[in-house]
Amino acid sequence: MYPRLHPERAIIMERNRLSYKVSQFLMFAGPAAFLFCATVIVPFIYGLYLTFTSWDGISRTKPFVGLANYAAAFADTDYWSALGRTVIYSFFSVILINIVAFLLAYLVTSGVKGQNFFRAGFFIPNLIGGIVLGYVWKFVFNRAFVAIADALGGTGTSLLSTPSGAMFCLILVSVWQYAGYMMLIYVAGFMSVSESLKEAAMIDGCTPAQAMWNVTIPLMRSSFVQCIFLSITRCFMVYDVNLSLTKGEPFNSSVMAAMHVYNQAFTYKNYGTGQAQALILFIICAIVGVTQVYIGKKGEVQA
Amino acid sequence: MNDSERALRNKRISHAIMLVILILLFLLFIAPFLLVVINVFKTKADITSNPLALIGKHGFTIKNFPEAMRKMDFWKVFLNSLIITVCSTILTILFSAMAGFVIVRNKWAACTLLFSAMIASMVIPFQVLMVPLVSVYGGILGVLNHRLTLILLHTGFSVSMATFMFHGAIHTNIPIELEEAAFIDGCTRWETFWKIVFPLLRPTIATVAIIDAMAFWNDYLLPSLVLQKKELYTIPIATQSFYGTYSTDIGLVMAALLLAMLPILILYLFLQRYIVKGVTSGAVKG
Numbered sequence: 001m002y003p004r005l006h007p008e009r010a011i012i013m014e015r016n017r018l019s020y021k022v023s024q025f026l027m028f029a030g031p032a033a034f035l036f037c038a039t040v041i042v043p044f045i046y047g048l049y050l051t052f053t054s055w056d057g058i059s060r061t062k063p064f065v066g067l068a069n070y071a072a073a074f075a076d077t078d079y080w081s082a083l084g085r086t087v088i089y090s091f092f093s094v095i096l097i098n099i100v101a102f103l104l105a106y107l108v109t110s111g112v113k114g115q116n117f118f119r120a121g122f123f124i125p126n127l128i129g130g131i132v133l134g135y136v137w138k139f140v141f142n143r144a145f146v147a148i149a150d151a152l153g154g155t156g157t158s159l160l161s162t163p164s165g166a167m168f169c170l171i172l173v174s175v176w177q178y179a180g181y182m183m184l185i186y187v188a189g190f191m192s193v194s195e196s197l198k199e200a201a202m203i204d205g206c207t208p209a210q211a212m213w214n215v216t217i218p219l220m221r222s223s224f225v226q227c228i229f230l231s232i233t234r235c236f237m238v239y240d241v242n243l244s245l246t247k248g249e250p251f252n253s254s255v256m257a258a259m260h261v262y263n264q265a266f267t268y269k270n271y272g273t274g275q276a277q278a279l280i281l282f283i284i285c286a287i288v289g290v291t292q293v294y295i296g297k298k299g300e301v302q303a
Numbered sequence: 304m305n306d307s308e309r310a311l312r313n314k315r316i317s318h319a320i321m322l323v324i325l326i327l328l329f330l331l332f333i334a335p336f337l338l339v340v341i342n343v344f345k346t347k348a349d350i351t352s353n354p355l356a357l358i359g360k361h362g363f364t365i366k367n368f369p370e371a372m373r374k375m376d377f378w379k380v381f382l383n384s385l386i387i388t389v390c391s392t393i394l395t396i397l398f399s400a401m402a403g404f405v406i407v408r409n410k411w412a413a414c415t416l417l418f419s420a421m422i423a424s425m426v427i428p429f430q431v432l433m434v435p436l437v438s439v440y441g442g443i444l445g446v447l448n449h450r451l452t453l454i455l456l457h458t459g460f461s462v463s464m465a466t467f468m469f470h471g472a473i474h475t476n477i478p479i480e481l482e483e484a485a486f487i488d489g490c491t492r493w494e495t496f497w498k499i500v501f502p503l504l505r506p507t508i509a510t511v512a513i514i515d516a517m518a519f520w521n522d523y524l525l526p527s528l529v530l531q532k533k534e535l536y537t538i539p540i541a542t543q544s545f546y547g548t549y550s551t552d553i554g555l556v557m558a559a560l561l562l563a564m565l566p567i568l569i570l571y572l573f574l575q576r577y578i579v580k581g582v583t584s585g586a587v588k589g
Contacts, residue, residue, distance in 0.1 A: 028405035039459025129521030289426035
């Protein structure tokens with residue numbers, strides 16, 4: 001039908017040439033790919049290399065030391081106690097964050113007046129950075145709580161001055177900080193469960209509590225999985241609030257894993273050991289991430 | 304009284320109880336902020352003697368504000384944060400929308416590789432990258448202490464998540480027939496993207512802008528590693544350094560903390576609906 005090559009076909013043939021593909025890819029994805037490689041891929045690989053050297057942060061030479069950094073990382077008892085402390089802190093924070101967030105979500109979806117106002121209000125702590133939040137709470141714990149304790153005839157020492165008190169403060173602040181964010185995810189979950197399913201359950205003789213437990217919660221499974229994993233990763237990597245609220249004190253008893261890695265590298269100048277310890281953190285995060293995908297995919301309930 | 308009336312009354316009572324609980328919880332939630340607001344208008348001596356009093360013995364004062372603003376160099380710090388947040392957010396949106404487009408519309412090996420690498424990289428915590436970043440950009444290239452370095456690093460860290468979101472949006476919401484029509488009308492790919500696809504991505508652009516701008520504005524660790532000169536400080540770094548120097552002068556600290564929180568709280572007052580919506584859709588998709 002076409003005596004000569006149709007212009008459209010010419011363009012389609014042009015589109016199959018390698019030079020076209022390369023130029024299109026570079027034109028559209030080039031900037032993102034370049035920055036992504038420069039900030040994530042290259043440092044990640046270079047970081048692997050650094051764990052085999054004893055770099056001090058200043059000198060040009062990076063002497064090769066083999067596996068000495070990994071040996072030092074595993075022998076560092078402070079690191080393991082920081083890691084253990086982080087696990088304890090994350091455990092309590094994650095449970096409390098999700099309980100509080102779920103209850104808040106339940107309250108602000110129940111049809112009470114002004115529920116949009118409350119949703120926006122509970123979210124406020126998430127707007128502000130961890131550094132500022134930590135200092136605000138430091139004031140609350142050191143001054144306001146002490147003043148209340150004094151007024152009640154107590155001793156009036158700050159909670160932040162004892163190791164277990166500091167841990168309690170960190171957990172309390174984290175719950176306060178993240179509950180509003182997780183609440184929004186649970187609210188989306190509540191909204192996705194249709195009203196008619198709950199009504200059907202009630203007509204079949206369920207009490208509201210039974211309908212919640214047997215109908216709504218199983219259908220919100222993906223919200224739970226998402227909130228729990230989000231809060232695990234956030235808590236496990238806590239740094240900003242840790243720095244401003246306790247700074248690791250008293251007596252380094254509230255140094256979390258991320259802060260320990262920072263101190264190891266930038267304060268004590270053991271860059272190789274710090275990087276090796278960071279990689280161990282990465283492996284833990286990767287295991288958590290893979291588990292999330294696995295659990296998220298498995299056994300979703302559908303209405 | 305019949306059944307439906309009783310049910311209605313029970314519902315009213317339970318709603319009233321829930322409203323009271325919500326109001327109490329809300330007051331508890333914002334109590335720390337209220338404490339800062341109360342104490343910012345007091346003298347140092349009044350705060351120390353009673354941090355819970357509404358007004359101190361020496362009366363109402365606004366002296367803390369100008370002094371804190373001067374000592375933390377507030378306007379300069381605010382401007383630094385603003386420049387870095389706005390530039391990083393714009394670059395993230397442009398670059399990731401472009402990358403998402405080419406990845407959705409082509410089955411090339413390079414696209415698949417880039418996209419899988421981006422998704423896999425989301426589990427890497429920042430702590431793993433901070434030492435090599437300082438080593439490469441500080442030690443080898445010597446480009447720390449420039450705003451541009453921080454802007455590009457911020458963008459590099461956020462493109463993977465943003466590309467993932469744009470990929471989803473283009474895949475589900477932009478019909479390919481639109482692009483074919485533009486192609487027949489003589490548009491190149493580049494023109495098609497900017498004239499047809501990008502404007503249709505507005506909801507996703509808003510979501511990415513809100514999530515990333517908030518993250519950039521509040522980020523502490525990366526800026527503190529990159530910007531070590533005082534004149535480049537952002538709000539979180541300036542707050543931290545201010546606290547380190549003036550922690551005993553509690554009235555000033557209150558003013559500095561309030562100043563650090565005010566810009567985003569004022570923004571929230573106006574954009575509250577969009578922010579809540581953006582954060583929700585970002586969290587639920589991501």
